[in-house]
Amino acid sequence: MKSFKLTKEQAEILVNKYPTPLAVISTDQVEKNYRFLLDNMPRVRVFYAMKANPSPIIIEKMIDMGSSFDVASDGEIRMLQSMGVRGENMIYANPIKTVQGLMAAAEAGVNRFTFDSEREVYKMAEYVPDAEVLLRVRIKNAKALVNLNEKFGAEPENAISLLNLAREQGLDPVGLAVHVGSQTLSTEPYYEAFSLCRGIIDEARQLGFSLNILDIGGGLPVPAPDTCVNLENMVREINAGLDKFFPDIEIWAEPGRYICGTVMNAITRVIGKQIRDGKICYYLDDGVYGIFSGVFFDHWEYELNSFKQGKMLPSTFFGPSCDSLDVLTKDYPCPDLQIDDIVVASDCGAYTVASATNFNGFAKARVIHWEKEKERLGTAAEQKSDCEAVV
Numbered sequence: 001m002k003s004f005k006l007t008k009e010q011a012e013i014l015v016n017k018y019p020t021p022l023a024v025i026s027t028d029q030v031e032k033n034y035r036f037l038l039d040n041m042p043r044v045r046v047f048y049a050m051k052a053n054p055s056p057i058i059i060e061k062m063i064d065m066g067s068s069f070d071v072a073s074d075g076e077i078r079m080l081q082s083m084g085v086r087g088e089n090m091i092y093a094n095p096i097k098t099v100q101g102l103m104a105a106a107e108a109g110v111n112r113f114t115f116d117s118e119r120e121v122y123k124m125a126e127y128v129p130d131a132e133v134l135l136r137v138r139i140k141n142a143k144a145l146v147n148l149n150e151k152f153g154a155e156p157e158n159a160i161s162l163l164n165l166a167r168e169q170g171l172d173p174v175g176l177a178v179h180v181g182s183q184t185l186s187t188e189p190y191y192e193a194f195s196l197c198r199g200i201i202d203e204a205r206q207l208g209f210s211l212n213i214l215d216i217g218g219g220l221p222v223p224a225p226d227t228c229v230n231l232e233n234m235v236r237e238i239n240a241g242l243d244k245f246f247p248d249i250e251i252w253a254e255p256g257r258y259i260c261g262t263v264m265n266a267i268t269r270v271i272g273k274q275i276r277d278g279k280i281c282y283y284l285d286d287g288v289y290g291i292f293s294g295v296f297f298d299h300w301e302y303e304l305n306s307f308k309q310g311k312m313l314p315s316t317f318f319g320p321s322c323d324s325l326d327v328l329t330k331d332y333p334c335p336d337l338q339i340d341d342i343v344v345a346s347d348c349g350a351y352t353v354a355s356a357t358n359f360n361g362f363a364k365a366r367v368i369h370w371e372k373e374k375e376r377l378g379t380a381a382e383q384k385s386d387c388e389a390v391v
């Protein structure tokens with residue numbers, strides 16, 4: 001798939017107008033990513049997992065296109081509520097909820113929740129007594145970049161007793177939920193999840209439950225060039241599994257990184273340069289406490305583009321803070337750079353600005369909307385608006 005990539009000229013126009021670091025978001029790319037799902041997974045109702053990137057630029061676009069949302073806290077519920085999203089278009093998909101979160105949900109009319117433990121049933125029964133609930137089931141997936149099944153998901157053998165408890169407590173069990181793990185590149189864990197869930201749904205049916213929804217969670221990969229994922233094949237295989245196992249069940253999904261990963265470029269500048277232990281070291285004006293927080297929180301390696309020609313030299317890139325942990329990458333092949341040169345990272349929309357901090361007093365990157373800028377800049381940017389690299 002294509003992803004949003006600023007050209008050298010476009011990046012230069014932006015840094016002449018704004019100070020770096022900059023986070024540039026393309027809503028055309030948001031639209032492409034979302035439409036691909038509508039076209040290629042027509043059975044799936046999409047709940048964007050906003051934790052991956054809660055920028056209002058992205059959220060507004062997703063609202064315009066009719067998406068629903070996966071929320072995990074009172075803050076996310078209130079933000080969406082203030083942007084006009086109705087509670088019926090949200091699922092509170094954090095299996096462990098805070099009291100503040102449950103109260104915000106009740107107030108906003110959010111009535112769908114996931115859970116994976118007994119205590120959560122009692123909490124929901126108290127604060128959202130008529131809730132529709134989906135039991136999150138644990139699956140095994142050693143292949144995901146980020147394995148979420150260590151933290152969440154009921155053991156399958158406890159599924160029926162949890163569903164029974166939920167019903168006894170006045171909740172309405174309507175389905176099952178899974179999360180195969182973030183950036184899962186294989187469809188194997190989906191099939192494992194499908195067969196497991198089908199078994200539980202059938203067993204529950206005999207006990208009078210009608211579990212009519214399967215939420216396949218997030219995990220769809222960022223379709224960036226270097227991840228070598230063939231998304232068309234992947235979704236075709238997932239669809240085939242859904243049709244085989246769940247012809248009679250409504251399917252939901254909570255994509256996060258897939259929607260936002262390829263929609264953002266970060267523009268940074270070289271603010272320092274040294275040779276240390278014989279190696280070239282650059283200091284950028286943003287680092288792992290800012291946009292590049294995904295180095296830690298998301299195990300991600302960013303592609304850094306200086307738009308320069310020349311011999312590739314193994315280079316270290318540091319962030320601007322005084323902390324030694326603030327390293328973006330080591331031995332990264334890069335032409336010789338000078339102070340003030342710009343370095344652009346593409347495909348950095350997921351789990352970057354979302355977890356950026358003001359550590360050490362550095363301001364977070366300014367987030368700007370590419371299509372709006374393009375409009376304002378008129379022909380200067382338009383002439384160079386070939387913002388897609390063919391992969």
Ligand SMILES: *Cc1c(COP(=O)(O)O)cnc(C)c1O
Nearest residue numbers: 049093182218219254255256257
């Ligand atoms: C984080 C999360 C997601 C999104 O995961 P991605 O891997 O970014 O798609 C979806 N659902 C739940 C419950 C999550 O916690």
